[in-house]
Every structure is written in C-alpha cells, then in structure tokens.
Amino acid sequence: MGDTDTAAWAALLRVHAALVPRMDRELQQQCGLPLTWYDVLLELNAAPDRRLSMGELGEVAVVSRTRVSRVVDQLVAAGLVGREVNPEDKRSAYAVITAEGRKTLRAAAPVYLGAIERYFTSHMTAAESRSVATALEKVLSAGR
Amino acid sequence: MGDTDTAAWAALLRVHAALVPRMDRELQQQCGLPLTWYDVLLELNAAPDRRLSMGELGEVAVVSRTRVSRVVDQLVAAGLVGREVNPEDKRSAYAVITAEGRKTLRAAAPVYLGAIERYFTSHMTAAESRSVATALEKVLSAGR
DNA sequence: AGTAAAAATGTGCGTGCGCACGCATTCTTT
DNA sequence: AAAGAATGCGTGCGCACGCACATTTTTACT
Secondary structure, three states, X not given: OOXXXXXXXXXXXXXXXXXXXXXXXXXXXXXXXXXXXXXXXXXXXXXXXXXXXXXXXXXXXXXXXXXXXXXXXXXXXXXXXXXXXXXXXXXXXXXEEOHHHHHHHHHHHHHHHHHHHHHOHHHOOHHHHHXXXXXXXXXXXXXX | OOOHHHHHXXXXXXXXXXXXXXXXXXXXXXXXXXXXXXXXXXXXXXXXXXXXXXXXXXXXXXXXXXXXXXXXXXXXXXXXEEEEEEOOEEEEEEEEEOHHHHHHHHHHHHXXXXXXXXXXXXXXXXXXXXXXXHHHHHHHHHOO
C-alpha cells in the first residue's frame, strides 16, 4: 500500500468504498432515488431520442448488462421509464425516459451534484481534479 | 457527466466498475484468492504483531465492520488466519495471520501488483499517478 | 459495590448483484 | 430457402453485503 505505484489505486478503492454508500443514502433519503436509478435516468436523458437499448444501457451506465433488465423493471413500475420494442429488431427492447422520469431527474440532480462537490471535488484543487479526470479517462479508454 | 466538476467522479466510478471485477477474477483464477481476502491479509501482515482486532480491521480494510466476522471465518477455515481472544479485553477478538497466510500473500502479491500496473498505472504518467494519489488521499482524510 | 450505559463482536435476514442458462429473433452460410 | 450460428434479452439461482438486533464484557456514575 505504501508503494508509490499502488498508492493511487489503493486510494481509489478507499474513496469508492467511503463515498458511494454515503451518496447513495443521501440521494435516497432526500429524493427517494437509488444511485443506480439516477445513473440510468441520466444516461437515458442524454441519449439521442431519449432512449437506449438494454445492451447499450448496460455498456454506458455503471450497471451490468444482466442487471439492467431488473432495474428497468423497477423504473417502469415507478413510472419513470417505459419499455418499447424496436420495430426493426424484435429482440431489442428500448428503455425510454418518461416526463415523470425527467422531472425526477431534474429534482435529484442538484442533490447529487452537491454531494459530489461537497464530499469529493471540494477537497482537491482544480488542477488535481482535471488531472484525475484525464488520467482515469485514459485508463478507461485503454480497458475496452 | 460532461461537466468538468463531475468528470473526475464519473471516471472514478467507471474505472472501479470496470477494473475491480477484472482484477478479482484474475487474482482468483491464478491464486484462488478473492480480492477481499487479499486486502485483509495485506492489512494483517502490515499490522504491528501481525494482528488486528475486528473493529480495527473493518476500519482499515475495504470491508464493512459486520462483514469482517464472516470473512475471517472463511480465512480461518482456509488456515490463513487464526482467531485469538484479547486477554485484556475478552470482548475483543484478534485476527492473526498464519505462516500459511503469509505464504499465500507473498504468492499473490506479484499477481495483484502486476494487474494494477497493467490495467491501471501503466496508462498514466508518473506525475498523474502522484496527482491522483494525493488528491484522493486528501478526499479520504477529509471524509472521516 | 451495584446498576446502567457503552463497546466489541457475532448473527438472522432482506437486498443487490452477476453468472449460467433458455427463449426469441436475426444473420450467415451453403 | 433451410439450417446452424450469433445476437439481444429476460430469469433462476447462489453469493456478497450491510442493517438491525442480541450477547458478552468493560466502563462510568452514584
């Protein structure tokens, strides 16, 4: 752990373990919304035509492909997204964010963004923040 | 996500989601050792007198306090650690790494460290690595 | 000393998560 | 055109994880 090479990785693991449950609770208590739901809604809202197939959703969101089905089930039951079949490929199922879903997302965004700022970004300089982002994005684009 | 403030956080989440399962599998296939076991063994080995109470272990390792009991159960069953009662406080239980545990740890270390280097550190500059470490460690020390 | 609060640990239970598998549909090959 | 491979998706199942609670021991207070 003390090794310089592994220090960054060890710190990443600890930050994740410390902050993710905290943010999840805060979001859930103030907005009744698990972090997973927020992530899915965010990606759907940013997607072209506000819809994504299950496979695409599993790749872009921080949710495993197989888990997507059940999360979308919950979101459909909550009225935040709808299921639609792709007429050009009847295997495929689209998840489409509803108006209620966008409303919920807009309400939850400031809470989540505030938590990120308060627990994470505010404790580093702007230069460090940029450095972390570029470094981790390089790791990401390499790991595909 | 595109926001500069949240970019670092979003990248951290994605890197964690992408790399942790991969490293866990690699470690488990090549050494028969889950990542959780490795972390616990590492902390025990680095601790004074090679032992830690359950509470201390839950704080220092990336394992929740309540989860520690069962993980130590497994490690005891595997012969990698031993349970000892604290003679000065009979509530407390010490987890002590065994010789077999140290042997297993030494065998697994190069595999894990290699994976960290290969999947993570090698994709950023040394300056970025240091920047990531210092930034995340500041986040950590602030979040207690 | 005696009683109540606090601390440290272990456990029953519900939940989240991913793997292996099966079903329906589409693509490819001959 | 027919058959086999490949793709996209959903589901049964087992494992990991944390919360609330019970138990035992220590500490604090009167």
